[in-house]
Amino acid sequence: xxxKRLIQAINEALCEEMERDPRVIxxxxxxxxxxxGDTKGLAERFGEQRVRNTPIAETAMxxxxxxxxAAGYRVVCHMMFANFLYTGFDAIANQAAKLHYMTAGQIKLxxxxxxxxxxxxxxxxxxxxxxxxxLMNLGGIKVVVPSTPADAKGLLxxxxxxxxxxxxxxxxxxxxxxxxxxxxxxxxxxxMADIKRPGxxxxxxxxxxxxxxxxxxxxxxxxxxxxxxxxxxxxxxxLDVATILASVRRTGRLVVVDEARTTCSAASEIVALAAEQxxxxxxxxxRRVTVAxxxxxxxxxxEKAVLPDEHTVVRAVREVVGARR
Amino acid sequence: xxxxADKTSRPDLLALYRRMLLIRRMxxxxxxxxxxxxxPGPVHLCIGQEAVAVGVCAHLTDADWIAxxxxxxxxxxxxxxxxxxxxxxxxxxxxxxxxxxxGSMHVADFGRGILGANGIVGGGIGLAAGAALSAQLxxxxxxxxxxxxxxxxxxxxxxEVLNIAAIWKLPLLLVCENNGFSEFSPTxxxxxxxxxxxxxxxxxxxxxxxxxxxxxxxRAAGEAVTRAxxxxxxxxxxxxxxxxxxxxxxxxxxxxxxxxxxxxxxxxRGRDPIVRxxxxxxxxxxxxxxxxxxxxxxxxxxxxxxxxxxxxxxxPDQSAFQHMLA
Ligand SMILES: Cc1ncc(C[n+]2csc(CCOP(=O)(O)OP(=O)(O)O)c2C)c(N)n1
Numbered sequence: 264x265x266x267k268r269l270i271q272a273i274n275e276a277l278c279e280e281m282e283r284d285p286r287v288i289x290x291x292x293x294x295x296x297x298x299x300g301d302t303k304g305l306a307e308r309f310g311e312q313r314v315r316n317t318p319i320a321e322t323a324m325x326x327x328x329x330x331x332x333a334a335g336y337r338v339v340c341h342m343m344f345a346n347f348l349y350t351g352f353d354a355i356a357n358q359a360a361k362l363h364y365m366t367a368g369q370i371k372l373x374x375x376x377x378x379x380x381x382x383x384x385x386x387x388x389x390x391x392x393x394x395x396x397x398l399m400n401l402g403g404i405k406v407v408v409p410s411t412p413a414d415a416k417g418l419l420x421x422x423x424x425x426x427x428x429x430x431x432x433x434x435x436x437x438x439x440x441x442x443x444x445x446x447x448x449x450x451x452x453x454x455m456a457d458i459k460r461p462g463x464x465x466x467x468x469x470x471x472x473x474x475x476x477x478x479x480x481x482x483x484x485x486x487x488x489x490x491x492x493x494x495x496x497x498x499x500x501x502l503d504v505a506t507i508l509a510s511v512r513r514t515g516r517l518v519v520v521d522e523a524r525t526t527c528s529a530a531s532e533i534v535a536l537a538a539e540q541x542x543x544x545x546x547x548x549x550r551r552v553t554v555a556x557x558x559x560x561x562x563x564x565x566e567k568a569v570l571p572d573e574h575t576v577v578r579a580v581r582e583v584v585g586a587r588r
Numbered sequence: 589x590x591x592x593a594d595k596t597s598r599p600d601l602l603a604l605y606r607r608m609l610l611i612r613r614m615x616x617x618x619x620x621x622x623x624x625x626x627x628p629g630p631v632h633l634c635i636g637q638e639a640v641a642v643g644v645c646a647h648l649t650d651a652d653w654i655a656x657x658x659x660x661x662x663x664x665x666x667x668x669x670x671x672x673x674x675x676x677x678x679x680x681x682x683x684x685x686x687x688x689x690x691g692s693m694h695v696a697d698f699g700r701g702i703l704g705a706n707g708i709v710g711g712g713i714g715l716a717a718g719a720a721l722s723a724q725l726x727x728x729x730x731x732x733x734x735x736x737x738x739x740x741x742x743x744x745x746x747x748e749v750l751n752i753a754a755i756w757k758l759p760l761l762l763v764c765e766n767n768g769f770s771e772f773s774p775t776x777x778x779x780x781x782x783x784x785x786x787x788x789x790x791x792x793x794x795x796x797x798x799x800x801x802x803x804x805x806x807r808a809a810g811e812a813v814t815r816a817x818x819x820x821x822x823x824x825x826x827x828x829x830x831x832x833x834x835x836x837x838x839x840x841x842x843x844x845x846x847x848x849x850x851x852x853x854x855x856x857r858g859r860d861p862i863v864r865x866x867x868x869x870x871x872x873x874x875x876x877x878x879x880x881x882x883x884x885x886x887x888x889x890x891x892x893x894x895x896x897x898x899x900x901x902x903x904p905d906q907s908a909f910q911h912m913l914a
Contacts, residue, residue, distance in 0.1 A: 288725065312725060318755070323748035326714015327721060330732070333703055334653060334722030357708050358715060365694045366704065367687035368911040402912050426914040501913075 264443040272412035272444045273301040273377075273433065276419035277339065279447070281309050284337060287423060290315040290324065291341025299379055299438060302341060321351030328374045329358045329428075337373040337423060344390050345380035345432055348398075359428040360403035371426040375419070381472050381522055382570055383436045388558035391566075393471070393522045396529055398430050399500040405429040405453055406499040410474035412442035414497055417451030425453060434472035434522075456503035458510065462492035465516040465580050468507055468533055469493055473520040473571060480576035489584055499529050504536055511537050515546035518579045520571050525553040547586035550579045599646060599806045601869050606882055607646075608638040608802065608862050611662045613890045614671055615833075618661070618678065621894075622837040628680050631692045634662040636800075636832035639861035640765050641666035643805025644733060644825075647813040653701045653719035653732040655712030659765075659831075660705025663735050664695045667702050671893035682903040683896075689903070689911070710736060710743030713762070717749045720758035720822075731816040733761040739770030741783045747790075750824065754790040759816035761809065762787075762824045765799060767831040772839075772847045787824035799827030800861040803868070830856035 267275070281287045289305060295316050297303040306314040317324050321342065328340035342348050348355060355376060362370055382391035398406045405427050409415035415433065422429040459474060460481055469477035474495050481491040494510050496502055511517045517537050519530035530551040537549050552571045560566055615633045622631060634641070637659075645654065645666035656663035664674055669685065677684030678692045685697050696704030703719060706712045716734035723730035740746070741764050753760045770778050787794030793815075797808045805827055812823035832853060834840065866879060 288721075315756070318748070318751055320748035320752060322745045323714050323717060323752055326711070326745065327718035327749075327752070330653075330655070330703065330715035330718020330720070331722045332718070333698065333715065334719040334732075336722050336725065338718075353708060353711065354714050358706075358711060362696075362704070363914055364911045365686060365690045366696050366698070367689050367907070368914070369686065369696065369698045371914045405913070 264445055266441050267412050267444040268438065269409070269412040269415050269433070269440045269442070270300045270438040272416040273419055274303060275444065276416045276423070277302060277305060278308065280420055280423040281305065281313065286335065287337045287339065288313045288331065289339040289341065290317050292317055292319055292343055294341050298343065301433070321347050322353060325351030325376065326354035326358060328376065329354050329362065329372060332372040332374045333362070333370050339375045339377060339423065342376055342378040345378040345394050346389050346392050348376065348378055348394050348430070355404065356401055360401040363427070364403055372428050373426050374428040375422045375431050376428070377431040377433070379435045379438070380432045381434045381436060382559040382566060383472070385561055385563055385566060387561045391559035393432070395432060395499050396523050396527050399529060399532065403428065405501065407431045407453060407497065408471040408499060409433065409497065410437065410471055410495050412440065412444045413449065414451055414457070416444050417449045418453065418497060420450045421453050424450070429453070432471070436472045437475070451497065453498045454501050454503055455498065456494055456496045456506040458492060458506070459495050460491070460493040462490040462514065464490045464514055465492070465518060465584055466510040466514045467491050467493045467518045467520060467576065467580065469495060469520040470499065470529055471522060473522055476571060476573045476576050477520050479573035480580065483573065483577050484580055489580060491580060502532070507533060508536065508541050511541045512544045515544055516583045517545070517549035518552060518576065518583055519549070520552045520576055522571065523553060524556045525551060526556050528553050547583045550583050552576055552579045599803065601865065601872060602874065602882070604642050604646060604802050604806070605865050605869055606886065607642045607666055608865065609883065609886045610671065610889065611638045611641065611665050612862055613886055614665060614675070614893070615661060617890055617894055619833060619837060627678065629691050630836045630838060631678065632659040632836055633833045634659050634831070636856060636861070637765055637767055637829045638662055639802035639805050640763065640799045640827045640829060641735065643802045644761065644763055644809040646806055647809050648701070648731070648733065650700050651728070652730050653703055653716065653723065655703040655716035655719070655734045656705045657709065657712055657736050657740060658693045658705060658707055659737070660693070660695060664697070664702055664705065668700045669695065669697050669702055671889060672896050673697070675893050676897035676900050679897050680902060681897055681900040683900040687903050687907060689907070710740045710745050712736060713740070713743070713745045713749050717753055717758060717760055720753065720760040721756070723759050724756070729817045731759040731761065731813055733763060735763050735765060737770065738764060738766040738768070738775045738779055738783060740764070741786070742770070742779060746786070750787060750790045750792055750822070753822035754792050757819060757821035759819070760822040761812045761816060762822065764824065764826045765829055766826055767829050769831065769835065771835050772843070782826070784824060784826035792822050792824055794824040794826070796826045796828065799829030800859050800864065802861060802865055832857060
């Protein structure tokens with residue numbers, strides 16, 4: 264297995280899927296030159312028909328993805344930064360998420376809306392959101408967030424082959440991260456969480472860029488003889504409730520690390536599930552480690568002040584482990 | 589582009605007549621049902637506008653795509669949707685085209701290229717452009733058509749799609765049914781300039797036609813479809829027409845004042861596209877007896893569709909929890 268950057272893993276997935284299925288098409292703003300490197304080389308390789316630069320027109324793009332998918336293609340629609348999903352949200356929320364249902368299954372919509380998300384780059388509030396909470400609430404769209412290069416490749420391949428609309432959100436800060444990536448056919452089924460580190464005393468569920476903080480936090484906690492299990496949901500909708508709750512039942516303690524704002528975050532949902540379905544096994548109240556209900560600020564010092572990191576994770580775990588019910 | 593063929597060729601007037609009359613009778617019947625209070629949800633009738641849907645769809649086959657709007661029954665039927673499946677859907681029956689999960693504003697039949705009516709004003713425009721992209725990639729000469737209102741013309745997605753469709757030469761027809769009202773606002777109070785002229789800056793042909801004259805609509809659509817099928821790109825057609833009925837059938841129950849004059853409605857009723865076509869058909873040699881026979885057939889078809897649909901069962905409750913994901 265070769266070590267690759269996460270962005271290369273995504274590029275490899277796109278390349279392999281376009282090679283495998285001639286009905287996979289891709290469009291978005293400047294996808295030929297590729298801002299992030301994820302779509303680099305695709306136009307040269309697969310031609311200007313299947314890989315197209317669009318004008319800056321998110322409303323049209325998100326809607327065209329639906330129409331092109333309804334008419335028989337598997338569409339990858341690159342929305343650039345995840346905040347721009349808001350600009351194109353009508354067709355995502357009102358069309359893509361609902362047409363299969365409203366037509367009683369007459370139509371399948373194999374669409375991947377891909378975008379780069381998250382804070383930590385001083386990009387300011389309009390380029391730093393993680394919009395998955397509202398996407399999770401739509402019900403008709405799968406929501407995928409990888410944390411490693413291998414997962415990024417495998418999840419994206421699965422997303423492209425899926426017959427549902429999928430939003431694939433790549434944590435911006437992890438684009439350069441290196442990791443082993445299996446060659447060729449490596450598909451990570453959607454809806455399956457992954458235990459990134461086994462442990463016995465506490466379950467840390469961490470999403471996207473937060474997984475690394477959770478793992479580093481777990482290293483620190485190990486020195487204090489606290490054994491933390493780190494679970495990466497990978498797919499946020501539908502959630503792998505079984506894997507998450509099985510871990511919580513084993514450890515009796517839960518901390519969820521999420522880069523979303525606290526209110527109605529993914530962490531809120533996971534904590535609610537634990538409260539509803541594993542209450543009798545909880546030795547302490549679960550904790551959410553999230554961004555306060557503020558926009559992401561620009562100045563590096565301010566940004567650092569609002570974002571979770573390994574130290575906030577460690578503090579939260581210590582409290583949960585120290586707490587008695 | 590070869591347009592002369594379209595200018596001289598003639599449509600099958602009786603086929604157009606049949607379709608327009610079917611839409612008219614289906615809608616009238618629906619209006620009656622609203623009065624009786626038996627309908628579960630809102631309906632937007634297209635009475636008076638039938639010529640637009642029929643004149644355009646006469647050029648299309650099941651392999652072509654249409655997307656439509658909240659006033660979509662006429663488009664559904666003009667594109668070949670089944671009357672019974674539509675009525676059953678509007679009544680929320682299990683036999684409805686969407687098994688009672690869509691309703692009046694969401695009648696869709698993908699097997700016939702009907703991407704669906706749409707509850708979001710302007711929502712169909714991106715969808716149709718996407719289908720046009722698919723049609724272009726398939727390279728089989730298919731076209732895609734979107735019907736929207738003068739109100740829908742003010743959505744930003746219209747310019748986004750005019751731009752993309754022009755740049756990519758997509759086989760797309762944007763058909764704006766200008767019926768004089770954007771909900772309850774007269775068009776002139778919310779819409780600047782001429783809608784057809786909005787195509788011009790994008791280098792897209794924009795034409796205005798009399799939307800109450802099915803032959804004019806048919807001609808303009810024929811040229812646009814030929815252009816699209818030949819790879820020459822999109823056309824914007826503005827069809828001037830008028831909606832006879834309310835924006836929504838129940839509007840009198842919640843509106844406290846009138847938003848148009850009875851005289852105006854009467855004047856437009858005098859320009860009934862179906863009566864106009866009847867006269868043309870009779871001039872062309874069809875006899876009154878032949879027309880009466882068609883009327884009787886249509887009345888029968890409509891009656892059967894409603895009787896069947898009303899007797900059909902509602903969907904099982906369990907189905908409400910199905911089909912969120914494929
Ligand atoms: C995005 C959106 N905004 C507002 C509405 C409410 N609404 C439904 S129909 C309508 C008027 C549409 O007018 P027009 O496009 O001219 O079509 P017409 O009703 O005249 O056929 C409005 C405002 C809606 N359904 N969707």
